[in-house]
Amino acid sequence: MKIIKTPLKKKDISRLKTGDEILLSGFIYTARDQAHKRLYEALKQGKNLPFDLQGAVIYYCGPTKTPKGKIIGSCGPTTSSRMDEFTPLLLRAGVRAMIGKGGRSKEVIGAIKKYKAVYFLTYSGCGALLSKYIKDNRCVAYKDLGPEAIYRLEVEDFPLIVGIDTNGRCVYKIL
Amino acid sequence: MRSISANTISSVVMRLCKEANLYLRNDVLSALKYAYLKETNKRAKAILMAIIENARIARLEELAICQDTGMPVVFVEIGQQVRIKGDLKSAINKGVKAGYQKGNLRNSVVTDPLSRGASKYIPAVIHIDFVKGDKLKLTVLPKGFGCENKSSLKMFKPTAGWFEIKKFIIQTVKDAGADACPPYIVGVGIGGTADYATFLAKKALLRKLNAKPYTLYAKLESNLLKEINKLNIGPMGLGGRTTALAVNIEAYPTHIAGLPVAVNISCHALRSAALVL
Numbered sequence: 001m002k003i004i005k006t007p008l009k010k011k012d013i014s015r016l017k018t019g020d021e022i023l024l025s026g027f028i029y030t031a032r033d034q035a036h037k038r039l040y041e042a043l044k045q046g047k048n049l050p051f052d053l054q055g056a057v058i059y060y061c062g063p064t065k066t067p068k069g070k071i072i073g074s075c076g077p078t079t080s081s082r083m084d085e086f087t088p089l090l091l092r093a094g095v096r097a098m099i100g101k102g103g104r105s106k107e108v109i110g111a112i113k114k115y116k117a118v119y120f121l122t123y124s125g126c127g128a129l130l131s132k133y134i135k136d137n138r139c140v141a142y143k144d145l146g147p148e149a150i151y152r153l154e155v156e157d158f159p160l161i162v163g164i165d166t167n168g169r170c171v172y173k174i175l
Numbered sequence: 176m177r178s179i180s181a182n183t184i185s186s187v188v189m190r191l192c193k194e195a196n197l198y199l200r201n202d203v204l205s206a207l208k209y210a211y212l213k214e215t216n217k218r219a220k221a222i223l224m225a226i227i228e229n230a231r232i233a234r235l236e237e238l239a240i241c242q243d244t245g246m247p248v249v250f251v252e253i254g255q256q257v258r259i260k261g262d263l264k265s266a267i268n269k270g271v272k273a274g275y276q277k278g279n280l281r282n283s284v285v286t287d288p289l290s291r292g293a294s295k296y297i298p299a300v301i302h303i304d305f306v307k308g309d310k311l312k313l314t315v316l317p318k319g320f321g322c323e324n325k326s327s328l329k330m331f332k333p334t335a336g337w338f339e340i341k342k343f344i345i346q347t348v349k350d351a352g353a354d355a356c357p358p359y360i361v362g363v364g365i366g367g368t369a370d371y372a373t374f375l376a377k378k379a380l381l382r383k384l385n386a387k388p389y390t391l392y393a394k395l396e397s398n399l400l401k402e403i404n405k406l407n408i409g410p411m412g413l414g415g416r417t418t419a420l421a422v423n424i425e426a427y428p429t430h431i432a433g434l435p436v437a438v439n440i441s442c443h444a445l446r447s448a449a450l451v452l
Contacts, residue, residue: 062281062283064242064279064281067238073239074238074241074242076243078242078321101321101354102412103352121411121413125226125443125444126228127238127239128230128236128239129225129229147242148294161413172352
């Protein structure tokens with residue numbers, strides 16, 4: 001088990017190998033389909049972004065409404081491949097890590113290698129369990145998107161498995 | 176005639192939405208525990224344990240089992256001697272909305288498939304069937320789209336054999352791979368028309384995982400399950416013998432010229448709740 005903290009430095013992630021189990025602490029940003037579309041378009045048009053992508057960790061997640069007295073609702077990962085077409089540009093803009101579930105396209109794997117980023121998996125279909133690792137939750141952009149808005153989550157020992165490492169090795173191909 | 180009011184229907188649907196999304200079905204939980212005992216891959220075992228723990232936390236803390244609380248699908252079986260006082264469909268949608276709001280469930284429904292629009296709780300997809308008697312059965316199945324996106328339909332030739340059909344079903348599971356939250360529950364609809372086969376595939380997910388009511392199909396189901404569990408997809412797609420927890424097949428007579436087969440995959444969080452009024 002390796003422990004890492006945000007902001008992720010290049011040397012932190014270059015030592016991670018596909019299949020490694022990780023505990024992540026620090027800040028991560030949720031973004032799924034519609035938020036990706038907006039970030040992508042903003043980047044293409046050279047507009048300002050709602051948060052700094054440099055070294056950012058993006059979590060493909062759209063949580064349920066936060067119940068009274070809790071920090072967040074259920075918050076597991078959604079299928080990563082739907083974000084594939086937007087991912088290379090986000091990686092070029094500085095995103096350093098992504099958290100989701102399932103496989104990625106060849107283009108994404110190529111971009112991960114090129115920009116020395118990392119793709120993590122976390123327990124899929126376990127949104128109630130994962131909510132226990134979240135210490136703070138605030139909406140930072142696109143509030144109108146509801147569950148698809150961007151939330152900044154503070155996580156502590158969030159459980160991850162390296163799905164694709166900086167060398168582009170994919171966990172599903174080495175089983 | 177027996178009268179049932181729209182208000183009663185709304186409040187039952189409301190309860191069922193919460194129940195389905197917060198409390199994992201007992202048959203699914205038992206299948207997960209059984210799979211945990213039989214699994215030999217260390218990582219797969221640990222993931223199955225996390226899934227079981229997730230269900231425990233969800234129940235205890237009244238949190239949704241999964242953040243994708245689905246497109247709500249409601250099955251209605253109306254006895255012919257039942258008279259509904261009020262509008263049935265609006266009563267169901269009113270219940271769904273209230274249940275999702277009170278249960279802090281996610282608004283995952285967009286009003287138009289192309290222009291999308293803001294996320295809402297409703298409308299639900301509603302299937303209505305008339306049956307004998309004076310009872311009314313309501314079933315809520317919140318269907319997440321990670322797995323719904325992996326559904327498939329194939330119109331086989333009437334001369335196709337089981338071997339070809341089996342290949343198609345297994346290929347659908349392979350294509351779902353790690354994406355749709357394995358271990359899966361595989362719903363299969365065979366026969367009828369294109370639309371009816373897909374309906375049956377979805378309906379098959381409502382049947383208890385250990386219930387095997389059709390002798391002929393029970394054999395095919397257990398054979399398919401064995402083959403699927405040789406794929407080494409495993410929990411989270413990271414390997415292991417637990418790729419599916421069950422295969423449920425529903426069949427119906429079909430046309431001399433055809434043989435429709437539909438597959439509806441469910442993630443491990445197969446959620447549904449029902450009540451007979």
